Amino acid sequence: MIKTVIPRLALIASALLLSACSTQLRTVRLGEPVAPKAISGKFFFISHSTANVGDVILTEGEYLKDASDLQYEMFRVKKSTTTSVEHKMSTFKFSIPAGDYLLRSKTLEGSYYSAPVPFAGLEGTPAGYGGLFVPNETSEATELYWHWTPNKSNVYQAKLTSPIINGQEISGPGATLTYVGVAADQIRFAYKEFSEKGIATPAFTQEVILDYKPGGTYTYKGAQFIVEKADSTHINFTILRPL
Known part of the structure; x- marks a missing residue:
């Protein structure tokens, strides 16, 4: 009887000892720090483009970078x-x-x-x-x-x-200008401002109707662009200043 009790006591003691020594943590090495990405100086380049009816032709912040920012x-x-x-x-x-x-x-x-x-x-x-x-x-x-x-x-x-969970919200563009078409010597666009989550709301959607003149320069909401040619399907334009 004593011979069987002793091994069992030894097993229980070993189990308790192992339990006391258990751990949920481990040691790791982090490695070399990651440097932030540097964004080059502020610049804008004139852009010649062609778009279809219904395409966004201007997006706020596009073509523009801020100087000496770190991402x-x-x-x-x-x-x-x-x-x-x-x-x-x-x-x-x-x-x-x-x-x-x-x-x-x-x-x-x-x-x-x-x-x-x-x-x-x-x-x-x-x-x-x-x-x-x-x-x-x-x-x-x-x-x-x-x-x-x-x-x-x-x-x-x-x-x-x-x-x-990562709580970062993916934001959409702040504002866009979409080409709608030409009719009756007028060129039409749709201007939309977006919420922080990138969702357009009716209160921030506006129809823009301007007199159409091939080669004319247009200014709207700080943006400036030349419309070389526009018809019911396409627009050829040059961006002089971004939205």
């Missing part, structure tokens, strides 16, 4: 949340802040985005310096990474309690 790839967290990580006999609990997380580095597995501020530690957990990890096969952040001191390349990484 960052971002992951937006709209609402702060909490997550916890089990490590041996401890539980680390963090507050994941809302805000724009800038791309920090990329690996073969996915992308690392830096948090705008450190993760606040909860229930005795120290603050963590890090961000979120987004695997290649998804657009959601599924893991967090951090270190107890800032600016470390070797960091801890673990699963989030719940994945975080």
